[in-house]
Amino acid sequence: MSLRKLLVDVHTHLYLPRYASVLRSRSNAPRILTRNSPSGQSEDRLLILDDEPSGGRPVGPQYWDRDEKLKFMDQHGIDISFVSSANPWLDFLPFPEAQELAQQLNADLESYCSGGPSVVSAVELKRLYGFGLLPLVPGAPSEALSEAVSQLARQHPHIRGIIISTQGVGEGLDDPALEPLWASLAETGLVVFLHPHYGVSAQAWGTRDNGHVLPLALGFPFETTTAITRLILAGVLDRHPNLRLLLAHSGGALPQLSSRLASCIEHDPVLAGRLAHDARWYLGRMWFDAVAYGAAELGFVSETVGRASGCGQGGGTADVRRGRKEGASRMLFGTDHPFFPPLGEAGKWRSVVENLEAIERVDQWSEEDKEGVRGRNALTLFGLSP
Ligand code: 5CU
Structure with missing residues (x-):
């Protein structure tokens, strides 16, 4: 099989046995x-x-057993997974405990990945890579975070990024205390996977029992939207243009709201002139998982991201085509396994099939674009492309 055809899952979770x-x-x-x-x-x-x-x-065991992860991957034709600890990571621990546990869990994750099988058609590639953890909790000293980043990059070759929540060290991702962290992440090139956990105030959901739907379908993506917008407004991507951010759930509502955001900035006496670029530009600097479950949504995100990158702004056919390609190249297949299991039926998971079908049905994408979203874009982003 050619590398072009590999199916790569960048959004798949686990709780390592030590964490469980x-x-x-x-x-x-x-x-x-x-x-x-x-x-x-x-x-x-x-x-x-x-x-x-x-x-x-x-x-x-679907949460911690490597064989179960591999079984799930085989069942859905997934060649490579970039596994990340599921929420709430180390957020609830005091710094010294978080620091020790992060080191242990990163070593566990390295063994989990390196001890797993290789891709049959490309033996130089393993089937499992990972996103590590940082002790990113209130009270974490900046130097300790930067040291943890360089340790990760030095010691764990199968860990290609980190997963972080929206809380930072307690004040969110626009906290000036995080500057050294962004600098070290940009320097190492580790991919930063931003993932929600906290949602938004439960008051917004009213009193009717709607199960888990509102916090999950809306609260999670709203949380990501707010966190990443604050990071943009703080100028983090101006100061650290090499920071590689991957946003969960296709960036939440940011693509839909990016022009409104740009307009609000331009009309705001506090913000006008603060950023080096129009707010939409920053979308073109980030990556988005394709965990949106619908073709129209994926097409919209990639179109918006492509225009943000500047390629599609001209309006000519060639510009629009280039913008589309650029947008598609920033989107990556994901499953959210082991979350979203089927409610009863056996066989392939509906949540996975829906995401694959959505990629297949995006009108704006060529076959090459779709192959990129299914796998090639991830191999490029994580430095695994030949
Ligand atoms: O169903 C859920 O609550 C979740 C969760 O907590 N984390 C996640 O990544 N996906 C679904």
Whole structure:
């Protein structure tokens, strides 16, 4: 098989066994608890959100067992996965514990990836790579974070990025205290996968029982939208143009709101003149997972990102075509496994099939663009392209 055809999943999670043990030792969220199911059997339940509905959700080997990850990959034709710890990472720990656990989990993740199989058609490629963790919690000293970044880059060749939440060291991603961190991340080239956990105020969801739908479908992407917008407004990408940011869930609402954002900036006495570029330009500097479940949405994001990169601004046919290619080259297939399991039916997961079908159906994308989104763009971003 040619490398062009590899299917690469950049949004797939795990809880490493060491992390699952920490969750088991806790008595409040985030935690794993064991209880008796209605049929009297003992079952593990995962509670990661403070107001998790129905006493949490089932959790099992699909969250920590490498063979289960590989089985899932085989079932869906996924050649390579870039696995990341699932939320809430180390956010709930005090700095010294977070620092020690981050080092241990990064070493565990390196073994998880390096001890796994290679791609049969390309033995120089492993099937598993990872996003590591930083002790990015309140009280973390800047130097310790920068040192953790260089350690990761030096010691763990299969860890190609880090996953971070929106909280930073407690003040969000526009916190000046994070400047040295952005500088070291830009220097190492590690990809920064920005992923939500906190959502937005639960008051917005009202009192009707809508299960987990509103915080997950809306709260998660709104959180990402706000966090990345604050980072842009703080000028982080002006000062660190080599920072490589990958946004979960196709960047949330940022693509839809980017022109409104640009206009608000231009009309605001505090913001006007602060940034080096029009707000839309920054979209063209980032990468977006293709975890949006719909072709129209993927097409819209890539078109907006392509125009942001400047290529599609001219309006001529060639400009529009170049912009489209550029936009598509910044989008990458993902599954969100082991979240979104089917509710009952066996076989392939609907959530995965939907994301693959969405890529297939984007009208604006050529076959080459689609192959890029399915795999080639990830290999390029993570430095695995020959
Ligand atoms: O279903 C969920 O709550 C989640 C989650 O917590 N994290 C994630 O990455 N996807 C779905």
